[in-house]
Structure formats: structure tokens, C-alpha cells
Amino acid sequence: MDFMVFQYPMISVQACLDGILLGILFALIAYGMALQWGVMNIINIAQGDLVILGGYIAYFMYLFGIHPAWGVIVAPIIMYFVGVGLYKLVINKVVDRDLFISILATFGISILFMQLMNFAFGADVVLANSGYGTTFLFDSAVVLPNSKIFSAFVSILFAICLVIYMKKSKLGRAIRATAQNARAAKILGVDTEKVYAATFGINAALCGVAGALISITFTIHPYMGLPYTIRSFMIVIVAGLGNLPGVALSGMGLGVFEEFADYILGTEFRIGAVFLLLVLILVYRRFKLSRKREYLK
């Protein structure tokens, strides 16, 4: 245990800001998960692997001399089609089935993605350099890499666009209708098959954006997807399915929690603390979510 974080108030400020910026990025991944969970009742274990794949897209752009920030435009476009393809191949066979079937199916996809990425891109840890520099606050006592600020900003932008899209567009309305009652939506003329495919595509696209951002703030490796799946799963469990402000808040909360756990318990327990929190929350909520489908507002 180390309570340095409380002895130096500026470290607390640093931890909070780091956590919030990180949390916003997590929230974006979680929002994708909440969306397809709400609409299709599928828990996507491969969420983190889609994120990493998005990261590789940005990384390859960087290798070819394109600034990796453009990855936040290109990665979601490519990932959308990956998502739709994945839906057509596998997911459509497990929609409306037992939750465990979908967990198993996406678990399989996750392993497949890891191995394929390892095969295609190699086992090296890679990253893309944005060259964004650093922001100093409070007389240089707090330092924030601009790449993290950029990530948070882009995540918020995408989240806002998505909310507007869901509210205003025809497809958005169809998605919400399907989430509320798939059968009724179908009777009223919504092509639910198309809605499902689009939802999974949108989720993959959000993962693509997040992956591109992770490649410029952290590192990318074929086997690094699982922690992102766990985090987004947890955020969704805390926030509930249809609650975007809730997802954002619980994302930031998780980010700050992680940072403080890092300072107090030590970096080695950072992910451990997240798992512990997940268990506590699951116990607290008594698996309510797996029994009852919630509406996507």
C-alpha cells in the first residue's frame, strides 16, 4: 500500500484527469457493447479483439506514412464491414438463442481473431506515433499527453454523433424499436435482420475508432484485447444497457478507480482491481441483466 497519492495533492489531480481521459475512451467501447447487447442480447467477448484490429488499421496507415489520427475515420469504415461480415457468418446464427451460446460463439471468434492477427501482423508490440506533444497544467505539476486529450475528444464526438443518429435517422429508430420489442418491430415492417447486421457493424466501427485511438495513446498487440472486453463489460453492467450518460459516467468512474488502484495498490494490481470490482458489482446486481432485457432509449 502506498498513500503517496494523498500526500501530494497534485498526484491526485493527475490521477483523476488521467482516469477521466482514459474512462471516456473505455466508455466508447462500452457504448458499442451496450448497443449490441441491448438490441441483440449478445455479450460480445470479441469486443476487445475488434478494438485491437482497429488499432492495427491505424498502425498500418502510420507505416505507410499517413498520420495515424486519420485512422479514426478509416478504421470505423473498414471495421463496419468486418462487423457486418461477422454478423452474416456467425452472429446471425446465435441471435435469439441462449446467452451462453452467444458467449461461446464470440469467445471462439475472439480466439480466432487473436491467432489471425498474430499470424498476419506478427507478435511484436507496436504503436503509432502521433507527435501531438504534451499539455502542462498547474505549473507543470500535472502533465497530460495531448494524444490522450485527443482520444477523449474524438470519443465524445463519436458518441454525440451516434446519439443523434440513433434519435433522428430511420435506421436509428429501427434499431431502437428492435431493441424494445423485436417481434413487434418485425410485424410493423422493420427488417430486423438488417437492423441486427447494422447494429453489429456500428459496434465494430466504434471498436475501430477506439482501437485507432489506443494505437496512438498506448500500444497494440494481438493478445491485448481481453482487458478491453472486461472493462466494457463492467461499464455496461454498472450503467445498464440503454443509458448513455450512465455509460460515460461509469466509464470515467472506472478510469479514475483504475488510476487510484494503480497508485495505492501498485500497478501490478491494476487489472486485478478491475476484476475484483467486476465480481463485487456482479454479486451486487445478482445477474439481473442476464435475466431481463433492458430497453435502449
Add this chain to the structure above:
Amino acid sequence: MKINKIILSFISALAILLSTSAISIAKVVGDKIILGSAISLTGKYSSNGVHTQNGYNMAVDRINSMGGVKVGGKTYKFEIIYYDDESNPKRAAQLAERLISQDGVEFMLGPYSSGLTKAIAPVTEKYGVPMVEANGASRSLFTKGYKYLFAVLAPANLYLDVAIRTAVELNGGKGVRIAQAFEQDAFSQDVRLGILDAAKETGSEIIIDDKLPKELNDMAATLVKVKQMKPDVLVVSGHTKGALTAIRQIAEMKVDVPMLAMTHCDAAKLSKQHGKNSQYALCASQWHKTLTYKDDFFKDGMTYAADFTKEFGYDPPYQAAESSAALLVFKDAFERANSFDQKKVRDALAATNMQTFYGNIKFAPGGQNVDKPMVLFQVMCDSAGKCENKVVAPLKWASAKLIHPVPKWSER
């Protein structure tokens, strides 16, 4: 019932047939000495696994084309049976069993990484199969009393020892304040133990001692502490992830520290991935091409590097060089033993005392190489942003002068 019996007897007949035919593929067939190796061609260690394999193959070709191995007046050639261990220790142990009991291999080459070597060593030990390994540096490998394990590389606890001693020397012999962050794996924890020993001996103080998780991609918290406590040396070991993450975040957070030492810089291609941001980082390395060790097969480091690049299209990392050296050790031992008896070869290996392009090789009773110091290189960049690794310590091999203390970010 009858059918079952027939099937059963058929299967057992087949099994007997297979087992006898397997044994007939023995270790030395005609003029070939067959070595076995489980190696990571897929999975998370695949890039270093491939470096290891390339190193082995290059040495096999070289030794074979330069006259092979002379035992009992006859000339033999090396051949290696590889199996992919998928970077998985359990699989590696199974494959070692298979190589020995099914393929009849009597001499083994090591896999990549300490973890996998740890998984294989009990198997080779059980069968009394001599194994020369080049990529398992963990100290715990050499304290188990293994008799058939020989490592051509320096053990992990020596990796960054020289960095601490250099820092103390530059501090006028007074102890320094050390901040360290190590991943939670066998190798990095051994490096950490080495630092603890060095700190104790030099009267240095460890002021930050962080452990990093396996899923490490953020060490901002450690770096904030470093900013606050201002240590003299920051030591990081977390494989390529650790090296890349540390450099990225140190540059982004503008952390000023007089000396930064780490492992796995060349495997992480630091200077390529980070360019000027990686400047002044000190890296522990088993080998560097500019070292002036010599042998008859590869001449010296520079020639080895040039030949390797010609064949495989990239600069050899030390993982490849040490793997090539393992074959040279085997050849030397076979010729001195003048026999293929496992016990005799084992004794010849234990008595090895030779120089290769990779370094001097002489094994301690535990199996580790005690005759080859680690080197430290520093990433140095020119004004055009082209970066190179230059050996700076130990002084005997230095090709450039150590830049210390590292200039502050505000002055770069």
C-alpha cells in the same frame, strides 16, 4: 464382442509397429546428427522464436558447409527437427517428450524464452538428454541442479547490474537512488533480483519498486512518482511492451531522469519505432555486432551481422546470435567427446571453454555461461534523426562514450 477384439488387437499391433519404427529414426542416422527443438513459430513469442530458428539454421548451414562435425574419424552433418510449441509451456514439454521418446532425438536445442525452457528442462533432465539453450536466462533455471542444461547466455540477474554499477561509478562511488518497474514474470523478476543485489553491494537506495502487470500498456502512475521523487536511475524491464510503453510515456510526460536503463530495446526496435524519443536510453544486451570476439565459422560480429542480413533480410538481434552460438558449442563438444554417448557429450559440454563470435563460453556447475559479460548500449541519434545503438559499457568494448546525465527534455 468379437469385432471389438479384432479392433483392439489391430490398434495394438499398429501401436507396436509405430513405436518400433519411431525408435529406428535415431539421433545419428548415416552421416547426420539429428538435434531436436521445440520452438515458438506461432503465438506470442513467434517473432523471437523465428529469430531463434534463423540463428540455429544459419549455424547449421555454416558448420555443414565448412566440413561438419568430426567424430571418430568420420564427418557428420547437423540436422534439426523443429516442432512449433505455440508459445505454450505445456505444449513445449509435450513436444520435448515426443522428440525424445518418439523421434529418438538424443540431443536438444533450447526453445525461446525462460518460461518455455523451464517447461522443457525437467523432461530433458529426466531422459538425460543434453540440451544447449540460448534463450532462457532466468536465474531459477540454474539453481535447480540440472546436469544436462547448458545456457550460452548470461543469466537474467546480470542484465542491468552493469547499469547500476556504472551509475555508482559516475556518482563518485557513492550509492545512487534507484526507481524500478518490473513486469511480473520470471525473467523480469530475476532482473529485479540482480538490481537488488547490486544496490545492496553499492549502498544504493531503492525508492520506487513497482511491479507491472502482464497486460501492461500504461505506466503513467510509476512515471508520476518518478517525477515527484527524482531518482538518479530509472530501471524498466517488461519485455518489448515495457520498453515501448516506457519510452512513449517518458517522452509524452517529459520525465527527466539522469539515467534510464532497460531490457529488450532491440527486440522492441526502439530506435525505429520511437526515433529521437528513444535517444539516450541504455539497453542491456547479450551481444552486439561491434564486439570483437572471434571464431573460425562466423569470423566476428560484423561479418555475422552482414551474412545474417544477406540471408534473412534483417539485422540480427542478439536472440539470433546466441542461437547460432549454441550450435558452435555442440560441435565443439561432440568433437572433444569424440563420441555420441550422451553422458560423454554432457561431460564435454560441461568442460567447454571456447570463444565464439558471440562471446566466450564457459559453463558454471549450474549450466549458465559465466565467461560472457552483458553489454550496455545507448541509443544515439544524429541531427537528421537517424538513431543507432552504440556500446558504452563495459569500457573494454565501448564504441562510444556514455552520455550522462541524460539532457533534460526542455534542453533537447
